[in-house]
Amino acid sequence: MPSSAHDRPDVIPLSHLEQLRDAEAILRQEADALHEVAGSITTTFSDAVRLIQHAPGSVIVTGVGKAGLIGQKIVATMASTGTRAYFLHPTEAVHGDLGCVGKGDVVLALSNSGGSEEVLRLLPVLKRLQVPVVAITRDLNNGLARSADVVISLGRHTEAGELRLAPSVSTTVMLALGDALALVLSKAKGFTENDFAIFHPAGSLGRKLQPVSEIMRSGDDFRVACETETVRDVLVELSRPGRRTGAVVLTDHQGRLSGIFTDSDLARLFEKRREHLVDGPMSAVMTARPTTTVPDTLLPDAVQLMSQRKISELPVVDEDGMPLGLIDITDIIDCGIAIDTDFGSSSDSSNVAQSA
Template sequence: MATISEATTVPETEAEALAFARRVLRDEAAALAGVRERLDGSIVRAARLVYQCQGGVIVTGMGKAGLVGQKTAATFASTGTRAYPLHPGEAVHGDMGRIRDGDVVVAFSQSGETEELLRILPSVRRIGARLVAVTERASSSLGRAADVCIAMGPIAEACPLGLAPSASTTAMMAVGDALALLVSRMRDFTPEDFALNHPAGTLGRRLTRVEDVMRTGRDVRTATPGETVRQVFVRLAGPRRRSGAVLVRDDQDRLLGIFTDSDLVRLFEKRREAELDRPIGEVMTANPFRATAGAMLGEAVELMKGRKISELPVVDREGRLLGLIDVTDLIGTSPEDFEE
């Protein structure tokens, strides 16, 4: 550990400051490696307790450990486990009512002797909730009171004074993640489940499937191959959501081809107006690019960008038409939104 004189010396150069920052990361990484080596079957038992509970998971801690608890509760919630943070100071003033028989309380405390946390333990027992402790020593007051104690072992803080929670909170955060993700694995949590919990932002876009955004029904212009181009556009006139393509399908709803507004413009540009009275099946683009239901939206965006197309039909596994993705529905979305 650094001496007081070393801790209070202001780095004189950028190189010295950078070296200090790197030492902090080195010390925290070393602490995390130590916890990893000491981790035992207690985390599996704790995960099973959470997985099998019929209620919710209440995550608590005081100070910096409480902030770790808030993040752990969020990780639980986003990966399939109903979880809520609880401040122990507020709990003794009425918020114990959030805990029910059948819940599991996950309590974080480096020392295992945090007064505010220990004060709620008798009530946790009376209510009938189970207790998982994440702390340094199983022999601490918190560790002894727990149904399962995940003991991290001694951790030296990265703070030069050895006082500010740093390496210990990093370790607690990692153990909380390991616990939540182990429970998620037990639940066989899927990308589809994850998408339900993350409908917005990049995560939501990355996990969205084509059928979640495609146009359907009246918003998709369709035709049969025997109709003339003129008949199709006259029939489809009138108010509707605008799309730049007519999808041609057979009487079994199988996709045969596509005829776009650009195809129509080219007929006029090349003075081929007579083809307006030919069957659309003769002038359409047969066997167009398509997406199959179940495909990720990111794959569809990449295909549309790579092939420079503005409309992408969506079909089922038998080739039956389900809908259409129009580029105007994807404004503000790019393939980069779906990168890891």
């Protein structure tokens, strides 16, 4: 059986303590290296951003060994943040895959030493193809740097661990610079949260970034009535089993949204002994001109709006003010989005108190 927190010994074995100290030293060494590089980054980084930003083609990332694995991560980050990118293994490249590289592309070549034979073999061909090369490498004094159009320097770093041989500090810095390049490019291109949502339609992230049109209640789950109908008639006519929202959206004679009436509003009629209004028109008890949103609003923005207004239901309308659906607080909870626990239980500033 797995041990619980209460089963753990109060005294840490010496061997474990040494391992914890080693782990801390490695993490601190990598963190120090990142801090050093962050403080010494030069304008060549901006040159790389500008070159890639204005290239009409794609970013072709290449590297071998650990650098190749880092390159695949950089490709994934670029692709998901608005920069078309592909990974090209340098060995496969010289056996025909160079055919995927064309004029208008930019190659991002990764090599800590700058002397990787597989990568260097590509450079003469890329020059003939007139494809510019951005290099992320240790310094300017190596074969890759001398052939590249732009060089982003990693700096020289001692690898972590007792042997100081396995790529660790250098690959951490390389990955961080790749992330920085991808994200600065994304900002330069004006990549938005809406764009990010388009590229991430699946999983929990996709659910959180989907537009409200994807989860709003519509059809039989959406209760709509005319503001001239009585409260009693509306509640009876729109009563149905199964999934329902705690609000009725009201429309004027042109079909445009004019108000909202919630279960909390109904409860207040009885609490304030105004139950006679149940046989009056909805227009007398509804909240007029409620807060609304449009179909392409992203869920986080809708949540923020509902939190600010302290409302639990948010009507969705088109550009003409016609109701399309309704977002209920429970729909947001189902999507796994964190919400303000101080949400209201009714519509905006209910006007029941001012009703006759």
